[in-house]
Amino acid sequence: MKLSIWIVLALCALTLASTPAQAEADLKLPRERVTLVAPPFVHPHEQATKSGPKIIEFTMTVVEKPMVIDEAGTKIFGTTFNGSIPGPLMVVHEGDYVELTLINPAINTLMHNIDFHASTGALGGGGLTQVNPGEQVTLRWKATRAGVFIYHCAPGGSMIPLHVVSGGMSGAVMVLPRDGLKDEAGRRLHYDRVYYIGENDFYVPRDAKGNFESFAEASDYFPKTLELMRKLVPTHVVFEGRVGALTGKDALRAKVGETVLIVHSQANRDSRPHLIGGHGDYVWETGKFHNPPLRDQETWFIRGGSAGAALYTFRQPGLYVYLSHNLIEAVELGASAHFKVDGQWNDDLMKQVGAPQPIPSATALQAKPK
């Protein structure tokens, strides 16, 4: 029997076993309600906390809508958490409970659910959260591991890549150690800003003329997209759901002296973040905070199906490019973001000692090939 059928059967069994969603007061812990914000921004949160474990309540609505993914206006059938690609970053502390209410409005056409890589059991919650259009569900899970983790929709069979990959239906959770981030020697690390970058690979079919096809019906879009996905050659590789989502007017901002935490997730495919003109001072490449961070990184690796985190203190003003250092994907397919950094230039770190000028004639002659 095919694996996908087993997954569907497993999901069905779990659904039968589950009880209807209800707000139980079975856990005597303080509750905190958090309103999520769209990436690259992250809701306000403590980095280290003195408080004991809490139940953190989140609500996300599934939004099915066409999403523009490049400057030419190419559209995909977006299946999104809260209307953004990626879905919002949820921040809690180790030992907290995440209590998510997932709403699938009646206007939608598909069944959805959510698989949290940070959670334990029931296919990451996927087996307990299947909601048809017009339904909602509430799931609670305990954050037992510190780090940044993917969450994504996992409805079963080919609908998994269709939702997660071609529809952009993934996001991330950040579980911070209760006493915050630390370096390899256990010293506290702090960030002034945090940005969440979700990377997606899209596979958009082309028409006979070679232009990206636009579809009126998901039933036409899905089979053609699936056929293309099986070749594993993306037409777009983007941050925040579209080419140029984090450049120009939407470029990320920082100041010299500020420390920025960049959380980077990729639910499907490998990526290699690099900051042109800067570094990863501390990088949790696999994203899990109880492992010592790597120091002074040039390019780091985000394994498909995981999230990673990099901490960097900007030391020089100007424009920085944060990209996937597969330059074809960064430049041709879209995986680039820009940081605009204000502050004072440091000549000690870099100085143009001589401006571009003609090569002095004697040198020019010497340099000429014979």
Place this chain on the structure above:
Amino acid sequence: MSRRKLAFWLLAGGIAASLGVASATMSMSTRSDSIDAVLVAPRAFVYRMAGDFDQAGRPVDAPLVTIARTSPLRIMRRQVSAAEYDRCVVAAKCKSRSPLARSDQQLPVVQVSWEDATAYAKWLSAKTGERWRLPTDEEWVFAAGSRFHDDALSVAASSDPSIRWLARYEKESQRETLDRQLRPAGAFGSNEYGVLDLSGNVWEWTNSCFVRQSLDAASRPVGRPSANCGVRVVEGEHRTYLTDFIRDARGGGCAVGKPPSNLGFRLVREGDAFVAIASMFAAR
């Protein structure tokens, strides 16, 4: 070209030139075979020089100079079309168009390099007996009039390279992103001289070479400029500099900065009187 025709052109050119001198705003349309060209009357105009300029090694905006042009300029009303370019390809004088340029025949030819444009000008000149060539940047700006976009940043010279860099980025970010979809001639409108589609979504090659020039505190040139003619000035919604063999500017850029959406061209014709006399000699 017949003698009668030549005489007509001599006369027409003379009239156009005198009209041009008489009225600074008037322009005339002339047809040379099927080439639809506009005669832009002479005038004095302010020109933002092209290239990279510095004061004591610090990058600054290019100086503004006033150019008093005394002769009219005959320039193609619209950009060269794919159909026109393809006739040069059929004649084996131009390289075939990029397979990636899927434009219809009546749309502007795009994905052409400076080399392609120059080959086309050479072929057209041989075919018509007239001297067609790419405009210099000064000529392009002269014909563009109000369609010229001044990219000056108005940022003082500084030893901090990030200031100009961020200012340029800010300016680029504010520009509207034009899609690459080609449109028929005239879709981007006419300027005050009747020249169509300037600064639309097809950028145009010029003949001017990229130069570097040092300036003194009063923005006067210091020493000789260094020219690099492997890189030419490209005009449109913003001015840029591209290597002469580049056909798609999106493939010729660096990590940041917006490249032109499409690369095409239009040509100017050398002075009519000169061409007519040269043709008469050739006819003997």
